[in-house]
Amino acid sequence: MAETLNFSLVSPECELFSGEVIHVDVPGTEGDMGIHPKHAPLMAAIRTGIVNVYRSDENISFFVQGGFVDVTTEELVILAEKACFIDDIDHKEIKQEIESAKKALVSLEGEAALSMQQNLDGLQDILAN
Amino acid sequence: MASLKDLQNRIKSVKNTQKITKAMQMVAAAKLRKAQEAAEKSRPYSERIYEVIKNLAASMINVGDAPKLLKGNGKSDTFLLVVATADRGLCGGFNTNIVRKANQEIIDLENQGKTVKLYLIGKKGFDQLKRSHNNKIVYNVSLKEERSIHSGISQKIGSQITKMFENNEFDVCKIIYSEFENVMTQHAISKTIIPASVDLDEVTPSKTSDAKLNGAIYSYEPDEIGILNVLLPRNINTQIFTALLENQAGEMGSKMTAMDNATRNAGDMIDKLTLTFNRTRQAQITSELIEIISGAEAL
Numbered sequence: 391m392a393e394t395l396n397f398s399l400v401s402p403e404c405e406l407f408s409g410e411v412i413h414v415d416v417p418g419t420e421g422d423m424g425i426h427p428k429h430a431p432l433m434a435a436i437r438t439g440i441v442n443v444y445r446s447d448e449n450i451s452f453f454v455q456g457g458f459v460d461v462t463t464e465e466l467v468i469l470a471e472k473a474c475f476i477d478d479i480d481h482k483e484i485k486q487e488i489e490s491a492k493k494a495l496v497s498l499e500g501e502a503a504l505s506m507q508q509n510l511d512g513l514q515d516i517l518a519n
Numbered sequence: 520m521a522s523l524k525d526l527q528n529r530i531k532s533v534k535n536t537q538k539i540t541k542a543m544q545m546v547a548a549a550k551l552r553k554a555q556e557a558a559e560k561s562r563p564y565s566e567r568i569y570e571v572i573k574n575l576a577a578s579m580i581n582v583g584d585a586p587k588l589l590k591g592n593g594k595s596d597t598f599l600l601v602v603a604t605a606d607r608g609l610c611g612g613f614n615t616n617i618v619r620k621a622n623q624e625i626i627d628l629e630n631q632g633k634t635v636k637l638y639l640i641g642k643k644g645f646d647q648l649k650r651s652h653n654n655k656i657v658y659n660v661s662l663k664e665e666r667s668i669h670s671g672i673s674q675k676i677g678s679q680i681t682k683m684f685e686n687n688e689f690d691v692c693k694i695i696y697s698e699f700e701n702v703m704t705q706h707a708i709s710k711t712i713i714p715a716s717v718d719l720d721e722v723t724p725s726k727t728s729d730a731k732l733n734g735a736i737y738s739y740e741p742d743e744i745g746i747l748n749v750l751l752p753r754n755i756n757t758q759i760f761t762a763l764l765e766n767q768a769g770e771m772g773s774k775m776t777a778m779d780n781a782t783r784n785a786g787d788m789i790d791k792l793t794l795t796f797n798r799t800r801q802a803q804i805t806s807e808l809i810e811i812i813s814g815a816e817a818l
Contacts, residue, residue: 400567402670402760404560420740433571434740435749458750460571469567471670471753 395427396465397443399452401473406452407443414466415442416459419508425459425466432461437505438512440476441468451476453516455509479516488513523803526796530789537785543609544778551702551771557668558699558764565757572715572754574737575747586744588681588751591714592690597634599657599689600624600709601680603696603762604644605770606663611777613697613705613770614643620707621695625652636689640676640763657688668763670756677756684713692755696762697769703776705769712758715751 394410416423417439425432436457443450457470491510498506521529576589602621604614621637621644628635637652639645639659649656658679665672680692692713697705739746 398563400564402561402564402673402757403557405563418740431737432740433575433737433746435746457753458571458746460567467567469564469571471674 393427394446395425395429397467398465399441399443399454399468399470399473401457401470406473406475407450409445411443411445411466413444415440415444416468417441417454417512418459419505423459425461428463429461429466431463432459434459436468436470437508439515441473453479455512481517484513484517488517521795521799523796523799526792526799530792530796533785533788533792537782537789540778540781540785544775544782547610547771547774547778551768551775554764554768554771555699558761558768561761561764565761568750568754568757572747572750575743575750576715586747586751588684588713588755589715589747592684592687594690595633597636597689597691598628599636599638599680599683599692599713601638601640601676601692601694601712601759601762602644602648603694603759603766604639604641604647605766606642606661607770608643609777610770610774611780613773614641614647616705616707617695617697618644618647620709621648622651624693624695624709625655638676638680641766657683662763668760668767670760673756673760673763677752677759680713680759681752681755694758694762696766699765699768699772702772705773710758710762712755715754 394412396409397411397414398408399406412426414425416425416434417437419435419437422439423434436454436459438455439453441452441454443452452470453474453476454468454470455472457468457473460467460469488510491506491513495503495506495510572589600621602617604617608614625635625637635652635655637648637656639648639656640662642661642663645656645659645661660676662668662672683689684692691711693709693711695707695709698708699705
């Protein structure tokens with residue numbers, strides 16, 4: 391059996407997932423990352439996107455919006471500002487958020503604009519799929 | 520002496536009141552369970568975020584340009600007190616306790632010559648504080664429209680507070696709310712949220728973090744400051760969120776106890792009134808009998 395690492399995905403409202411996994415894909419602000427067991431300790435910010443979780447018997451996908459990933463030698467934790475199962479995505483809500491993100495983008499500049507753009511891109515990707 | 524009809528009416532009205540308080544108690548009990556669950560579910564997130572900040576803060580102690588949200592802006596002249604209360608009454612001393620704590624805090628700070636500003640969450644706190652401290656209130660939010668406490672609310676409040684801090688509208692921010700211990704006891708507490716209160720004594724890098732990392736060094740993406748800049752505002756949101764959830768649980772617990780007492784008091788009152796009612800009725804019958812008997816004797 392493949393080596394596993396302990397993964398948990400928590401949002402402010404609840405813990406969505408906790409258990410042994412083989413591999414997790416994380417959308418970092420600086421680029422996507424695949425995290426396997428024995429990854430070096432890492433602390434990274436994440437952007438809007440999909441977290442793919444690979445387990446020995448199933449694969450699960452989550453939608454996350456903003457937050458952090460914390461990797462230690464023992465475990466991998468994603469602290470998401472917003473998270474849900476990919477099937478639970480509310481397309482209407484996403485559309486609304488895209489609209490408000492577009493509006494917000496006009497008045498922002500610098501770093502804030504960059505992260506908002508990232509958010510917008512992520513949301514549009516979700517909708518496209 | 521009240522007539523029989525009057526007594527009957529009173530008994531009826533007290534019984535109705537008892538029905539209402541009983542229903543309110545049961546509603547509060549159901550809501551309490553939900554609120555407790557929500558508080559429980561949010562715990563992993565807030566614990567994690569605190570853990571991460573603690574680790575980062577330890578490495579930032581000696582860095583000059585650490586984010587202001589962590590270290591403060593070097594002053595402590597103006598205090599922003601975020602006072603979180605409930606939107607509804609009928610929950611015993613719940614709101615009063617929080618307001619009392621806030622009042623005490625205001626007096627303490629003013630005696631030290633600090634300026635105090637108030638950010639009020641919840642209608643009841645506003646009602647009680649506007650009388651004596653109307654000029655200090657900068658914001659007043661009511662959550663009555665919200666069906667449940669969700670992280671969006673705390674995000675809105677948190678970002679507003681962060682913005683105020685960036686505009687130098689205050690130096691230190693404290694949040695006052697009621698900590699939920701159990702159904703019977705809630706304490707009003709105040710907690711500093713800006714600058715981030717991290718118990719640095721707890722952080723002994725050699726013991727906690729290193730053991731977990733097996734001596735490896737964390738890598739950061741983006742850099743530490745970049746992460747802290749995103750993390751700290753979020754921490755504030757989380758703390759507000761926690762406070763709101765604890766408050767909700769406390770409010771419901773308090774309401775349950777208060778309504779339980781009210782129901783019992785109403786029961787006592789009904790017993791007493793029924794006793795008086797029966798006595799009066801008996802007295803009336805007796806006097807009627809005496810009248811008849813004495814009338815018969817007179818013949």
